[in-house]
Amino acid sequence: MSLFPRDIVSAAEAIIRDFTAAGLMISTAESCTGGLISSALTEISGSSAVVDRGFVTYTNTAKIELLGVQEATLIRFGAVSEETARQMAHGALFRSRADIAVAVTGIAGPGGGSAxxxxxxxxxxxxxxxxxxIHRKxxxxxxxxSEVRLATIRTALDIVRSLFSGR
Structure with a gap:
């Protein structure tokens, strides 16, 4: 039995299998998912050969200190922005031994949203x-x-697989 729905487990299994065969590693930078992407990947036996590390950077300070997100980016565009997600992915990649990094930042709710x-x-x-x-909004x-967070995990695993396929 898994903590995650079958489709997420299947996607994580495929990533672990493909990355293991290719000798690649992954890191994650997560805000709104709070480590659930790393958790989904590490749910799979053999993931220690693939998952290098995960950064849970829920606050802006954590994004700056752990991932190197520029304070100016957060001020100008906000934590939930394409620019911040790109900088989070860059930071997770270059502050790890990973070959591919995935980053997510969003508003899971129920509050916190705006027009x-x-x-x-x-x-x-x-x-x-x-x-x-790859960036996706x-x-x-x-x-x-919970559904926003699960949907985010699905999309994150999908873009990792897309990036892997296109390398």
């Missing part, structure tokens, strides 16, 4: 050491905190 940044808005970015980068809607 410009509604509940359910999540920015995701994945970056590889080759310089390839997702508007999951106000579907509930």
């Amino acid at each position: 410009e940044k509604p509940v359910g808005l999540v920015h995701l970015a994945a970056k590889s050491r080759t310089g390839a980068l 997702m508007l999951y809607g106000d579907i509930g905190r």
Whole structure:
């Protein structure tokens, strides 16, 4: 039995299998998911060969101190932005031994949203050491905190697989 729905487990299994075969490692930088992406990956036996580390950077200070996100970026664009997600992915990649990093920042709700940044808005970015980068802006809607977080895990694992396939 797993902590996660079957589709998430299957996606994580595929990443662990593919990364193991390729000799690659991954790191995560998570805000709104609070470590759940790393948890989904480490749910899989053999993940220690693939998962280097995970950064849970819920506050702006943590994003700055642990990932090197620029304070000016947070002031200008906010924590929930494409720019912040990209810098989080970059920081997770270059502050680890990973070949690919994935980062997520968003508003899971039920509060915290605004007209410009509604509940359910999540920015995701994945970056590889080759310089390839994928960004996705997702508007999951106000579907509930747990559902936003699960949807974010699914999207994060999907963009990791996309980046892996395109390398």
